[in-house]
Amino acid sequence: MKTQVKALVVGGGAVGTSIAYHLARAGWDDVMLLERDELTSGSTWHAAGLLPYFNMSFATTHIHDYSIKFYKTLEEETGLNAGFAVVGNLRMAQTDERMDEYMLYASTAETCGVPYEWMTPDQIKAKWPLIRTEDLKGALYHQTDGYINPADVTMAMAKGARQRGVVIERKWQADAFHWNGEAWEVTVTKMVEKGGNLVPSDEQVVVTAEHVVTASGNHAQRTAKMLGIKMPAIPVEHQFIVMDQDPELVKFRAEGNVEHPVIRDADAQSYVREERGGWILGVYEPNAPARFEYGVPDSFRADLFQLDLDRIEDQYMAMNHRIPSAESCGLKDDFNGPICYTPDGNPLVGPAPGLRNMWLAEGFSFGITAAGGTGYYLAQLMVKGEADIDMASLDPKRYGDWMTTEFAARKNEEAYEHVYILHHPDEERPACRPLRTSPAYDRQAARGAQFGWVNGWERPNYYAPEGFSDRDARSFRRGGWWQYAVDEAKAVREGVGLIDATAFTKHLVKGPGATAFLDWFTCNKLPSVGRINLTYALTGAGTTRTEYTIVRLAEHEYYLVSAGGWTAYDSDYLRKAVEDKAPEFGYIECHDVTTQWGVFAIAGPKSRDVLRSVIKDADPDTVLSNKRFPWLTMRNIELGMVPVRAIRVAYTGELGWELHHPIEMQNHLFDMLEKAGEAHGMKLVGARAQNWLRQEKSYRAFGTELGRDATPLEADLPRFVDMNKDFHGKQAMADHGIKAKCVTLLIDGPVDADPWGREVLYHGERRVGRLTSGGYSVAFGKSIGMGYVKPETAVVGTKLKVKMFDQLWDGEIVEDSPYDPKNATIRMDG
Structure with missing residues (x-):
């Protein structure tokens, strides 16, 4: 065995072999892969092999797209047939609401260039008469989807990797990881057969690797413990059954008819495909348990759990309803095996938190579909520093240290059950909630707050009357909450509103080197003491890594505020940069x-009036004036008995302040502000209204308009980039050029719906971009959205079309900050 390599990949399933292959293809000629058992002996061997092309995650869709195209090339390269059957994927809908979901899917699919077509029940019946269709509304058909043999595609990638110089070692287990300051020293143990089990031998080797990738599948919790990190990748039982031959199906195929597509009956929580004249039924049923929360037993190899037919009885009966001829088929084989999940269903792909040159590729619930693309884009991250797509939504650091094993297990069970549940864009999943709450949570709940989930935090989305059900309010159109958000947005524009923004990420950076460091780390000028600036930390590729509001507290002391959903993600990047640059x-x-x-x-226009009634100052009438407290400044003030770090800035684009306060005093401050606000009609306001308001000001948001696939210049934010100074990523940003540009659109859409920020944009017959945010504008009385288009299209006044509900609606590019473009309301004195 080699004892020194450039990259060591741990795990020999489909994902691990793809990563090894793509690292070699990207130019790394010293790659080794370790597998503790045999290749494919984990979840790969019992996977159903479906290749669902499209996923509502933009990054995951691109990953799946690459996989499907890549798998078709493997036979030519390796001589091995991966068993790819391009039969298509038929997503059937039993309800109008499911069709609404598919129409949103379809518009989003177009943004990635994924082909599809619509089918009526009659068209389905004419082509595949064994399917019962009288209770269907229609279907979305992805003609390029299909299924593949998981073992065959893995072996083909393994052969391709070997051909490119990758060394693959079987029956070696990674047992310890040590970073020596320059490389990883990985202790590996030879595994041997003993009584049908796989057990460690006395033979051990230390492999030194510059980079390590873990693709350990069901063993992710063991990997996490060895690395000293937390990782919410825990398997859940997944059942599918193989049926004996269906005489009607055999007859249908004998007559020369094409193979059925993968039949997805989402409203029945199941999928069906052909298998040697019979059918395979796979289900995503309620109450499937998480397994191996604390590690996989040594005795568990390529094993399965006992089938629980009672748990899938409803789905089995639904299949017999959908394909009546299957009712007479006997059970040929059954599978109940562990499939790894994460709380949001997306895998964990990227750098491990707190560690150098340690890369994770864990938590794949659709591992066969994702394997090829994961290898390709992770190799880009490792070799080039960034991928061609924004991988932030898959980053392992989207979950912080607050996450526990119990949380991950219960949320993973929920994610499994929700595979086929209607995915409303405004959905809020209930498991493990509430967990992280600000002190004012109970007060807000008592006032009708309907909460959203942000990085574990409960944050009010909107406020509703007693008895209102958020679950019943969800929709693909304007949900039952919509009018409440409209009223809240109007309150901010016309009066005053109070928003809980406790979930914001906050860092304190200080010390003799802090000023020089932040000047290098961010692209805008640093503010003077007592002032604030909006700025960006860039990736090495010059794209946007993080957005910060920087408050300068003292000569070398700074308070950094960033997005609440990305605390561990921001913290890890910032800390590693500090560690790297402190010597300099x-x-x-x-x-x-x-x-x-x-x-x-x-x-809101009345916000100053509310604060004046509670501020403690020798001159309360002028302390909040423009003269004493200008826009984009910070002051330490006292509101009642609460010391407050007040920042004169408002994400809504109105006169306003952020009131940063000791969290243990929050209830006192809330009660005081609420009482003071009564005289001015102050309204409690949630995140959905705030999101609409920030779009009226063209304020970009990290995770939507801002990310690792676009530079600040492409986001059209040159005013926040100081090209007269040196900063991290500057030259790469300039070299990147302008491939797309961020714009704001006002949209004449359906009377009962607004865009969600996932829709495709057309200019005439040409697809030119996509929305990244969407909603309703109370200022203009119509839909609004933000997104990216081709640079030549990004001209104020350009007429575009937005695809919603399978129709094209008129939209027009407007000037940035269409509401109050001169910022008169923000600067309002009084």
Whole structure:
């Protein structure tokens, strides 16, 4: 065995072999893969092999797209047939609401160039008469989907990897990882057969690797413990059954008819495909348990769990309803095996938190579909520093240290059950909630707050009357909550609103080297003491890694505020950069103070009046004036008995302040502001209204308009980039050029719906871009959206078309900040 390599891949399933293959194809000529048993002996061997092309995650869709195209090339390269059957994928709908979901799917699919077509029940019946269709509304058909043999495609990738110089070692288990400051020292143990089990021998070797990738599948929890990190990748039982031959199906095929597509009856929580004249039924049923929360037993190899037919009885009966001829088929074989999940169903792909050159590829619930693309884009991350697509939505650091094994197990069970549940864009899943709550949570709940989930935090989405059910309010159109959000948005524009923004990520950076470091780390000028600036930390590729509001507290002390959903993601990047640059710039401290500070945002023309009634100052009438407290400044003030770090900025685009306060004093501050606001008609406001309002100001949001696939210049934010200074990613940003540009659109859409920020954009007959945000504008009385289009199209006044509900609706590019473009309301004095 080699004892020194450039990259060591741990795990020999479909994902691991793809990563090894693509690292070699990307130019790394010293790659080794270790598998503790035989290749494909994990979940790969019992996977059903479906290749669902499309996923509502933009990054995952591109990953699946690459996989499907790549698998078709393997036979030519390796001589091995991967068993790819391109039969298509038929997503059937029993309800109008399911069709609404598919229409959103379809528009989003177009943004990635994924082909599809619509089919009526009659068209389905004419082509595949064995399917019962009288209770269907229609179907979305992806003609390029299909299924593949998981073992065959894995072996083909393994052969391709070997041909490119990758060394593959079987029956070797990674047992310890040690970072020596320059490379990983991985202790590996030879595994031997003993009484039908696989057990460690006395033979051990230390492999030194510059980079390590873990693709350990069901063993992810063991991997996490060895690395000293948390990882919410835990398997859930997945059942599918193989049936004996169906005489009607055999007859149908004997008559020369094509193979049935993969039949997805989402409303019945199941999929069906042909298998040697019979059928395979796979289900995503309620109450499937998580397994191996604390590790896989040594005795578990290529094994299965006992089938639980009672648990899938409803889905089995639904299949017999959908394909009546299957009712007479006997059970030929059954599979109940572990399939790894994560709380949101997306895999964990990217750098491990807190570690150098350690890469994770774990938690794949659709591992066969994702394997090829994961190898390709992860290799880009490792070799080039960034991928061609924004991988942030898959980053392992989207879950912080607050996450526990119990949380992951219960949320993974929920994610499994929700595979075929209607995925409303405004859905909020209930498992493990509430968990992280700000002190004012109970008060907000008592006032009708309907909460959203952000990085574990409960955050009000909107406020509704007593007895209102958020679950019943969801829709692909304007849900039952819509009017409440409209009223809240109007309150901010016309009066005053109070928003809980406690979930914001907050860091304190200070020390003799802090100023030089942040000047290099971010692309805008640093503010002077007592002032704030909006700025960006870039990737090495010059794209946007993080958005910060930087408050300068003292000469070398800074308070950094960033998006609430990305705390661990931001913290890891910031801390690693501090560690790297401290020898050059001097001593720097970096502290995550997110949970120490609560935040209320008060905004609207009357916000100054509310604060004046509670501020403690020798001259309360002028302390909040433009002269004493200008826009984009910070002041330490006292509101009642609460010391507040007040920042004059408002994400809504109105006169307003962010009130950062000691979190233990939050209830006192809430009660005081609520009482003071009564005289001015102050309304409690949630995140959905705030999201609409920020679009009226063209304020970009990280995770939608801002990300690792676009530079700040492509986001059309040159005013926040100081090209007169040197900063990380500057030259790469300039070299990247302008491939797309961010714009704001006002949209004449359906009377009962607004865009969600996932829709495709057309200019005439040509697809030119996609929306990244969407909603309703109370200022203009119509839909609004933000997104990216081709640079030549990004001209104010350009007429575009937005695809919603399978129709094209008129939209027009408007000037940035269509509401109050001169910022007069923000600067309003009084």
